[in-house]
Amino acid sequence: xxxxxRDQMAARVAQDIQDGACVNLGIGLPxxxxxHLPKDREIILHTENGLLGMGPAPAPGAEDPDLxxxxxxPVTELPGASFxxxxxxxxxxxxxxxxxxxxxxxxxxxxxxxANWHTGAPxxxxxxxxxxxxxxxxKSVYVMMEHLTKGGDSKIVSQCSYPVTALRCVSRIYTDxxxxxxxxxxxxxxxxxxxxxxxxxxxxxxxxxxx
Amino acid sequence: MIDKTVATVPDAIADINDGATVxxxxxxSAGMPSELIDxxxxxxxxxxxxxxxxxxxxxxxxALLLKxxxxxxxxxxxxxxxxxxxxxALYRAGEIELELxxxxxxxxxxxxxxxxxxxxxxxTGYGTLLAQGKETREIDGRQYVLEHPIHADFALxxxxxxxxxxxxxxxxxxxxxxxxxxTAARCTIAQVQRIVALGVLDPEAVVTPGxxxxxxxxxxxxxxxxxxxxxA
Numbered sequence: 173x174x175x176x177x178r179d180q181m182a183a184r185v186a187q188d189i190q191d192g193a194c195v196n197l198g199i200g201l202p203x204x205x206x207x208h209l210p211k212d213r214e215i216i217l218h219t220e221n222g223l224l225g226m227g228p229a230p231a232p233g234a235e236d237p238d239l240x241x242x243x244x245x246p247v248t249e250l251p252g253a254s255f256x257x258x259x260x261x262x263x264x265x266x267x268x269x270x271x272x273x274x275x276x277x278x279x280x281x282x283x284x285x286x287a288n289w290h291t292g293a294p295x296x297x298x299x300x301x302x303x304x305x306x307x308x309x310x311k312s313v314y315v316m317m318e319h320l321t322k323g324g325d326s327k328i329v330s331q332c333s334y335p336v337t338a339l340r341c342v343s344r345i346y347t348d349x350x351x352x353x354x355x356x357x358x359x360x361x362x363x364x365x366x367x368x369x370x371x372x373x374x375x376x377x378x379x380x381x382x383x
Numbered sequence: 384m385i386d387k388t389v390a391t392v393p394d395a396i397a398d399i400n401d402g403a404t405v406x407x408x409x410x411x412s413a414g415m416p417s418e419l420i421d422x423x424x425x426x427x428x429x430x431x432x433x434x435x436x437x438x439x440x441x442x443x444x445x446a447l448l449l450k451x452x453x454x455x456x457x458x459x460x461x462x463x464x465x466x467x468x469x470x471x472a473l474y475r476a477g478e479i480e481l482e483l484x485x486x487x488x489x490x491x492x493x494x495x496x497x498x499x500x501x502x503x504x505x506x507t508g509y510g511t512l513l514a515q516g517k518e519t520r521e522i523d524g525r526q527y528v529l530e531h532p533i534h535a536d537f538a539l540x541x542x543x544x545x546x547x548x549x550x551x552x553x554x555x556x557x558x559x560x561x562x563x564x565x566t567a568a569r570c571t572i573a574q575v576q577r578i579v580a581l582g583v584l585d586p587e588a589v590v591t592p593g594x595x596x597x598x599x600x601x602x603x604x605x606x607x608x609x610x611x612x613x614x615a
Contacts, residue, residue, distance in 0.1 A: 220486065221410045222556045237413060238557040244411040255555055257562040257590075258410075258436075259494040262487030266507060290512070297474055298483055299463040304507045305487030339510045 174365045175348040183208040184363070185274055185314055185346050193271035194218055194264075196306055199243050201316045202274035216252075218270060220302045222261050225253030242302065265302070265309035273310035275303070277317045277342075279332045282379050284342040284354040286315065287334035300337075307338035319347035319376070326377045328352070328359070349373060350381075358382065387549045388578055388599050392422040395572050395600040399423060399537050402455075404432040406493070406533075406564040407445060408540035411437060414557035416541040416574045417444045418602045423539070424448050430455045434493070434533055436486065436560065438462035438470035449473060456480035458533060460489050485513060488530050490563060496532035497566025497595070505530050538568035542591070545575040546582075549596030550589045558590065565595040574602045 176184070182204035189195055189205075191213040197205050206228070209215050217226040219241040226241060227248035235246035264270055279287040289303045290296065307313055317327055328345065344362070345352040350373055351363040359381045364373055374381040389395040396419055399405065405423075409415030424447055431454050438457050439446030448454060450469040457479060462470050473479040484492065485507045495503055504527035508514040518529040540561040542551040551573055553561055565571045573591075578601045 219556075221413070222559050236555065238555040240411065240413050240556055244413075249555070255553075255558055257558050258486070258490035258560050259563045262490050266487050266491075266505065295475075297463040297471060298512075299461045300483060300485050300513065301461040302486040304485040304511060304513070308506050308509075309487075335512045336510060338507075 174367045176365055177348075178204055179208070181316055181346050181348060184351060185316055186210065188314070188344070189213070189215055189272055191215070194224065194269065196220065196265070196270055196273040196310065198273065198275040198303075198306065200276040202276060203243070205274055205316075218261075218264060219247070220261050220265065220306070222256050222258065223247075223249065223253060224256075224264075225250045227253075262302070262305050265305045268309060268311060270310040272312045272314060273306045274314045274316055275306060277315045277327065278334045279327050279329050280315050280317075280342050280345050281329050281332050282354070282358050284340045285332050286313070286337045286342050287332040289337045290335045292335045303337050307341045312343045313341050314344045314346060315342050316346045319349040326379070328377045328379055330379055349376070352381065386547045387593070387596060388547050388601070390600075392418050392574065392600055392602065393426065395419065395574075395598050396422050396426055396537075396539070399426060399428045401428055402430045403428060403536040404434065404534070406434040406535040406538040406560070406568055408538070408559065408561040408564050409435065410556065410559040411440055412444070413555075414541050414553070414559045414561055415444050416539045419539040419541075419572060419574050419600075420444045420448055424451050424453070427453075429453050432456045432458065434458045434489075434535060434564075436460055436489065437464065438467055438481075440464060441466045442469075446470070449479065452478070454479060456482065458482040458484060458489070460484055460486040483513060489533075490560070492530055492533040493560070493563045493567045496534045497563060500532060502529055502531045504528065533567065535564070535568040536570065538564040538571040540564055540571065540573050542573050542575045544577050544579050544584065545573055545596070545599040546579050546584055546593070547599070548581060549573070549591075549593030549599055550584050551575065551591040551593075551596060552584055552588060553590055562591050565591045570597045571595055572598045572600070574600050576604045577601060
């Protein structure tokens with residue numbers, strides 16, 4: 173079966189981010205999107221620890237421990253950047269000022285419920301960070317994830333079995349098999365990887381998907 | 384004359400009492416007031432409730448305060464990290480209480496305390512495990528959870544520069560929780576890399592007005608060794 177590579181997924185997400193957008197890229201797979209933002213668009217990256225106008229990683233030796241992203245990795249500031257405290261940073265999110273965020277996920281339901289913070293395993297130490305604020309704060313919430321678990325189960329589900337992060341918050345799902353839009357009528361396939369049919373995608377996903 | 388500057392780091396934190404609620408600034412190590420925390424470990428206060436975004440990293444600062452078993456409860460958003468082994472061990476042994484709060488709710492609950500807000504409705508967390516048992520309300524067709532402020536007895540924060548009135552400026556993403564924690568504690572203690580004369584900080588650029596700060600202590604960058612000597 174053909175699959176989109178991680179870079180192809182990231183490039184596909186980047187295509188859907190408009191010129192002038194303020195965007196937060198979550199931890200993990202979503203950070204790859206930064207490498208694929210179209211050069212002819214001016215896109216401002218937000219990191220919830222307090223920076224708008226985040227630039228790429230610094231050259232080796234130029235790291236500044238006071239200039240990091242939400243993953244605590246060294247970053248840079250671009251001309252036009254601003255620093256702010258946490259209450260302002262989360263006001264940007266919760267207040268609906270961010271145009272878009274890209275998040276990883278364990279599961280997404282057909283209604284757009286997101287599960288990405290906790291497996292719910294009895295011995296797991298829970299940690300949530302800004303996941304819940306991001307999921308319901310941005311105007312568009314894009315999820316980027318593998319379509320299937322390592323065991324072959326669909327991560328797109330009729331109802332999340334993992335503890336949810338936020339309800340009815342996801343706009344689009346970008347996987348290694350397809351790009352899906354969450355609509356009031358259910359999931360709609362925007363793109364499908366070459367060689368995979370819509371019925372086969374729906375069968376693998378275990379949920380109804382319209383074309 | 385108003386002079387909030389304190390001569391030494393141990394003097395700055397000497398009156399933190401057993402059972403106190405202490406906010407500690409920083410996101411990871413950026414903005415973490417490491418020298419104040421080290422002095423608190425030396426000072427010996429126990430049964431503390433700590434408010435921080437994380438639950439300690441590696442073998443430094445907050446992680447060592449936990450390791451020394453001075454913390455009864457931690458209120459934070461992201462305790463589990465690859466280097467949070469001291470917290471992990473205490474948590475698995477049932478020796479520390481965890482109140483897990485979504486990061487934006489943590490920030491807003493701190494801000495609310497400093498701003499005199501009794502409680503507030505937030506959409507974050509609605510319908511999740513972290514809102515279980517909490518009052519909810521529909522406002523204009525959207526669901527919200529009632530959250531209460533987090534007040535503290537002390538806040539330990541780090542800033543770039545301060546003056547004797549307690550005015551503070553910060554550096555880059557090390558600002559994070561400093562300005563809001565400064566407002567939410569009965570006694571805010573700031574460690575700064577340099578203390579400047581009144582009037583040196585541009586009033587247009589002051590981030591934390593001095594009214595929110597009780598004590599300012601100078602810890603020059605890279606002076607950790609000197610501070611440890613002072614604490615011994």
